[in-house]
Amino acid sequence: MLAELEMHNRQVARQDLLAAVWEGAESSRLLPLAEAAGLSGREADEMIGRVEQAKEWLAEVDRLPGLRRDAAGASGRLDKVRARAAAKIARLEDQVRSAAFEAETAIKAVHAAEDLSRRLLTMYDEGLLAHADTPQEVLRLIARRNAEETFQRFEKVRVAAFDERNRCRTVVCNIQKQLAELPVTISSQRDEAMLRERLKDAKDRLAENESSLKNAQAAAEAARKAIP
Numbered sequence: 685m686l687a688e689l690e691m692h693n694r695q696v697a698r699q700d701l702l703a704a705v706w707e708g709a710e711s712s713r714l715l716p717l718a719e720a721a722g723l724s725g726r727e728a729d730e731m732i733g734r735v736e737q738a739k740e741w742l743a744e745v746d747r748l749p750g751l752r753r754d755a756a757g758a759s760g761r762l763d764k765v766r767a768r769a770a771a772k773i774a775r776l777e778d779q780v781r782s783a784a785f786e787a788e789t790a791i792k793a794v795h796a797a798e799d800l801s802r803r804l805l806t807m808y809d810e811g812l813l814a815h816a817d818t819p820q821e822v823l824r825l826i827a828r829r830n831a832e833e834t835f836q837r838f839e840k841v842r843v844a845a846f847d848e849r850n851r852c853r854t855v856v857c858n859i860q861k862q863l864a865e866l867p868v869t870i871s872s873q874r875d876e877a878m879l880r881e882r883l884k885d886a887k888d889r890l891a892e893n894e895s896s897l898k899n900a901q902a903a904a905e906a907a908r909k910a911i912p
Contacts, residue, residue, distance in 0.1 A: 697721040701728075705735045801825060828912050835907035842900040849897045852890040859883045 697720035704714055718728035804822045807813040813822075863879050866872050 694720065694722045698723075701731070702735070705732050706739075797821075824912060831907070831911040835904065835911060838900065838904040838907045842897070842904040845893065845897040845900040849890070849893040852886060852893050856883065856886045856890055859886055 697717055701714060701717040701721050701723075704717055714728070714732070718725075721728075723731070801819070801821045802825070804813060804819065805825050808815075808818055808822060808826065818826075859879055859882055863876065863883065866876055866879070
């Protein structure tokens, strides 16, 4: 009987302690209630901590209706933005398709006309089209072809001049190497004089070829720029 009474008193004290904690009572009031409930200091601190945490949760839960309203409003605005964006994207995609079709049609027309121009050029070359009847576009093709042929001729001259310049450089380098390796003896003086004479002639030819190459490069560049 005494044990039951003691258990009942502890339960009542525990309920009183919980009520006091929820009310935010001072620790001086909570301590005797915790002792009466038979709680250790750690157990009482844990209970108080959980209640304090529950108070914070209650505050957040009380905000739930407002949070739901805010979320519903934001979702509604998002749906409207998405709908407007989708409509705008659809219009832009239509514009892209229309522009692409227009560009493709125009390009095909250009290719078709260019093909006809090349066919007329062939007829001109075969003498089947008089110069007076030749369209300007075909005359432009003729002028371009003539300019390209001229450029190719000058380019061949430039390449030949370039190769000849390099050959002369090689000759000069070889003679200079022979002079450098020539032993210093009395009998080698005649060879040295001969080599120096050859070197002078090679350098003169190299200078001439350098000048020729420069002129050929200028002529080829001018011919390239003249291509319409």
